[in-house]
Amino acid sequence: MLSPVILIPAILNGLLTGAVYALIALGLTLIYGVLHIINFAHGALLTAALFAAYFTQKLFGIDPYLAAFALAPLFFVLGYALQRFVIGPASHGDDRNMLLVTLGLAVIIENALLYAFHADTRTIDVRYSFETIAVGGSFLALPRVIGLGAVLIVALLLWALLRLTDTGKAIRAVAKEKLGAELSGIDVAHIYAMTFGLGTACLAVAACLLIPTYYVNPHVGNAFVLVAFTIVVLGGMGSVPGALIGGLFIGVVESLSGLYLGESLGQIGIFLIFILVLLVRPSGLFGERA
Amino acid sequence: MRRLAMIVLVVAVLAAVPFTEASNAVLNFLVVALLIALAGQGWNVLGGYGGQYSFGHAAFFGTGAYVTAVLQVRYGVNAWLAFALGIAAGALVGAVIGALTFRSGLRGSYFALVTLAFAEVLRIVASVAPITGAGVGTLIKLDLRHEALQFQSRAVFYWAILGLVALSLVIAWAIEHSRFGAWLTAVRENEDAARALGVDATRVKLGAMTLSAAITAAAGCFYAQYFLFIDAGIAYGPWISVEALLTAIIGGAGTIFGPLFGALLVRLLGEAARLVTGDAPGLDLVIYGAALVLVVAFAPRGLMGIVADIRSAFRRPAPRPTAEAAGG
Numbered sequence: 001m002l003s004p005v006i007l008i009p010a011i012l013n014g015l016l017t018g019a020v021y022a023l024i025a026l027g028l029t030l031i032y033g034v035l036h037i038i039n040f041a042h043g044a045l046l047t048a049a050l051f052a053a054y055f056t057q058k059l060f061g062i063d064p065y066l067a068a069f070a071l072a073p074l075f076f077v078l079g080y081a082l083q084r085f086v087i088g089p090a091s092h093g094d095d096r097n098m099l100l101v102t103l104g105l106a107v108i109i110e111n112a113l114l115y116a117f118h119a120d121t122r123t124i125d126v127r128y129s130f131e132t133i134a135v136g137g138s139f140l141a142l143p144r145v146i147g148l149g150a151v152l153i154v155a156l157l158l159w160a161l162l163r164l165t166d167t168g169k170a171i172r173a174v175a176k177e178k179l180g181a182e183l184s185g186i187d188v189a190h191i192y193a194m195t196f197g198l199g200t201a202c203l204a205v206a207a208c209l210l211i212p213t214y215y216v217n218p219h220v221g222n223a224f225v226l227v228a229f230t231i232v233v234l235g236g237m238g239s240v241p242g243a244l245i246g247g248l249f250i251g252v253v254e255s256l257s258g259l260y261l262g263e264s265l266g267q268i269g270i271f272l273i274f275i276l277v278l279l280v281r282p283s284g285l286f287g288e289r290a
Numbered sequence: 291m292r293r294l295a296m297i298v299l300v301v302a303v304l305a306a307v308p309f310t311e312a313s314n315a316v317l318n319f320l321v322v323a324l325l326i327a328l329a330g331q332g333w334n335v336l337g338g339y340g341g342q343y344s345f346g347h348a349a350f351f352g353t354g355a356y357v358t359a360v361l362q363v364r365y366g367v368n369a370w371l372a373f374a375l376g377i378a379a380g381a382l383v384g385a386v387i388g389a390l391t392f393r394s395g396l397r398g399s400y401f402a403l404v405t406l407a408f409a410e411v412l413r414i415v416a417s418v419a420p421i422t423g424a425g426v427g428t429l430i431k432l433d434l435r436h437e438a439l440q441f442q443s444r445a446v447f448y449w450a451i452l453g454l455v456a457l458s459l460v461i462a463w464a465i466e467h468s469r470f471g472a473w474l475t476a477v478r479e480n481e482d483a484a485r486a487l488g489v490d491a492t493r494v495k496l497g498a499m500t501l502s503a504a505i506t507a508a509a510g511c512f513y514a515q516y517f518l519f520i521d522a523g524i525a526y527g528p529w530i531s532v533e534a535l536l537t538a539i540i541g542g543a544g545t546i547f548g549p550l551f552g553a554l555l556v557r558l559l560g561e562a563a564r565l566v567t568g569d570a571p572g573l574d575l576v577i578y579g580a581a582l583v584l585v586v587a588f589a590p591r592g593l594m595g596i597v598a599d600i601r602s603a604f605r606r607p608a609p610r611p612t613a614e615a616a617g618g
Contacts, residue, residue, distance in 0.1 A: 038399040040345070090587035095398055096343055097586050100539060103345065104586070107532060107579030115572030218572075222528075226410060229403055271411045278404045279394045 009138035010255045016144040018251020019151040020206055024224055025231035025243040026155065027202030033238025034175045034195040037095055040102040041082075043225030044109035045200055049075055049207035050216040051113060057124045057211070064126070065146070068208035072201045079200025084193035114218040121217040129212050147209040154205055155244055158198070162240075171195055175238065227254070230274040236284030246285070293463055293546060300547065301456045308445035317444045321516065323557040324451045325509050329530060330537035330549030331458040332506030337535065338543035339465055340498040341478030342397075346405030347534040349387065349412050350503040352525030354380040354510030359428045359520055360421060369439035373511045380507020381500050388499035392492045397481070406531070413526035427521030430514060439515050451512055455550060458505050462546040474498050478544075506534060536578055540585045542594030551593050556581065 024046060031039045049071065056067040082105065091097035131142040162168035173181040174191045182188050214220075231250050235242025250270060257269035277284065307320065329351055337343050358376035361367040367375070391404050416422045423429075434440050441447055465471035473494045476484035485491050510530075514520050533556070541552020559581060560574035567573045589596050 032399075036399075038403060040402075086583070090583055092590065096341070097590070099343060099345075099399060099402055100535075100586050101583050103532070103535075104579045104582035107582070108576050111572040111575035111579065113572075115567075115570060115576065119571070226407070229407070233403070268411060268414050271407055271414070274407050275390075275404065275411070278396060278400060278407070279390055282394060282396060282400055 005137075006259070008136070009140075010259050011252055012135065012138055012140060013144070014252035014255030015248050016140065016148050016251070017255065018248040019144075019148040020209055020247075021224070021227050021231055021251055022244045022247025023151045023154060023202055023206040023209070025228040025235070025247050026158065026240065027199035027206075028225075028228050029232045029235065029238055029240065029243040030158075030202070031196055031199040032232060033240075034171055035083075035098070035192055037098040037102070038229070039196075039199065040099065041105040041109065042199075042203070042228065043221035044106040044113075045075070045079070045221070046203045046207060046224055047113060047216070047218060047221035048109055049204045050211060050214075050220060051117065052204070053207045053211040054122055054124055054216050057126070064124070064208040064211045065150075068150075068205050071204040071208060075204035076197040076201040078197075080193045080197035082200070083196035084189065087196070088189055088192060110218055110221070117218060119217060119219075121215045123215045124211055126212050141213060143209075143212040150205065150209055154202065155240070158202075159240065161198075167191075167194060226274075227270060230270050230277075232284075233274060233282070234277050234284055236286035239284065239286040242284055242286030293466070294460075297456065297459045297463060297546070300550070301452065301459070304452055305449065308448060314444055317448050319557065319561065321444070321448050321451055323553050324448075324455050324550075325512055325516070326533050326537055326557065327550045327553035328451065328455050328458055328512070329506045329509035329534040330541070330553055331455070331462060332502045332504070332509065333534040334462065334502075334538040334543060334545075334549045335465065335505060336495075336498045336502035338538050338545070338548065339462075339471060339478065340474045340495055340502075342495060342499070343402050343535070344405040344502075344531075345402040345535065346407070346409030346531050347502075347506050348526045348528060348531040349405065349409040350380040350384055350506040351510035351513070351530045351534070352409070352412060352416065352520075352522075352527075353383045354507030355514040355520045355525040356416065356422055356428070356510075358511040359430050359514040362430055363428055364421065368437065369515065370437075373439060373515065376511035376514075377504050377508050380510065381504035383507075384503020385496065385500045388496045388503075392495050392499075406528075409526055409528070409531055413522050416526055417522035422522065425521070427519060427524075430518040432518060440518075447516055451516075454508055454512065458508075459546055459550065461501070461505070466546065470494065470497065475544075532578070536582055540581055540592055542592030545592070545594040548592055548594050555593065 024042070028039060028042050031037070031042075052071055052074070053064050053067055056062045056071070057064055062070075086105070087098060087101050090101045128142050132139040133142055133145060134140075162172060170181065170186045170191050171194065173184070173186060174188055174195075178188060181191070227250060231243055231246040234250065235244075235246030250273070253269055253273065254267075261269065304320075304324075308317065312320075329347065332350065333344065333347050354376040356376075357379040358369075358372045361372040361375060362369055387405065387408050391401060396404055418424055432440070434442050441450075465474065473484070473489045476487070476489055477491045477494055481491050510525065513524075533553075537552035537556055538549045539552070540556055541548030541550065556578060559577050563574040563577050585592055591598070
């Protein structure tokens, strides 16, 4: 066994990583909750967002945390347009087709980025990249602490949007009963696209939080998205609190299994949880019984 | 019987290619295209006829490839036997994953996810386990003897993969003409209704998945034998999951010839992209992805659907719909 001196920082760091995972999973679960499909383009869109955050810093010198305020609306529009004009019309209302179209988009986005920027791994330099703060005897990276705060704020905003606005009400209505919502005059195609846009905007924020301490290359999104799938399945597909708690939990699991099993096998721990949950309780911890 | 005659005709035409002035580059292209067609036909059995969209057929391809290679390299097993055992191992993996997922009632998105996850787990295990050669990969020794299932001439390899593809076409034909195939299609169209009519949906899907895995595993076995090298990224990488699905969907899911024509078209597009851009990676896959989206959007029945539409457009308008026209 390891001593608490190592264990406690590992858990805290796991929670900080988990916060960003949670934000990525939040976008995924939101889309699943309303459209009832898994967005296989989520990882590729995250990669695109990371590139966007990288280039706004490199080309214009804009701090990633500030860039989030511009990139989130931009990616909202991108997500909205993708669902409204590509995924929706292309899949003719068939769930299996939606899976295929999002998979196709993932292949397109990922490889277009590969073609444009090659496989190089890129990082940015900001002065606070390596700053740390001491919390109860363990040192935590400042950008990741900021990340945790930002994730909580985004989650709160999202919650408020879903609870307090008319659009939020419409989104929840479509999630619960699509036909009923349509009959009461809600434009389902518009709500689908709004939801997809919100999920994609979450990715833009996540990318801006990640880029100060992480790197970007055309395949980077895949690593995150498989973790995000696990979180969404664990927390219950479509459940927002499930995504948050699942994200934090998976962050800790990854940190601890990395500590005990080593970096590459640490990932297997996550997949085993994933497969186990899917087989034993596919509705997840917080989801309704499928 | 007309379909069976078509299979004979198509295979005969393809078998004649080495007798023409075809260069090694052309043969090599065709070998790879047929390999993908075989993997795609495996996907088609489960996804096309059964409606269960797997995003992780790499699990079977990789198992076939690794079992073939590792048995030869580490245990000195005869290549032909290793090839057969590779197919059997792939089928076994398919049966296990199928038993786990179908018994828990996973469908649609969930099924796609869980197959993807299994393929990823296998990829990670293969990239660290010593028996697979871990990160270095496994190299099969060059040994150009028939006993070692390696051939001096590319044409023999070509006929070998063509033979496997022909077999897979006949399997697809047999599925279309069997009770099992009728059950499988019923499950695809409406699983709950099929169950209500007494179809044991879980067993039917499990059978389809095992057969599907065996066919895709055969493609993996052949890959190992042809290229003599595999690593985790090749064998269990997402590329083969995507290509198997892509060829079947683009060619026409749930048709006999869909995966074969899909693979030829997709690979041709990829070659064309490479001609235009040189060796810059990425563009060929962009085209694959775009083709997938376009086919789903505008030609939901794939190439075979387009062919059927053209044929019916040229046919004299029938006074009333016939049973044959409804058969698609």
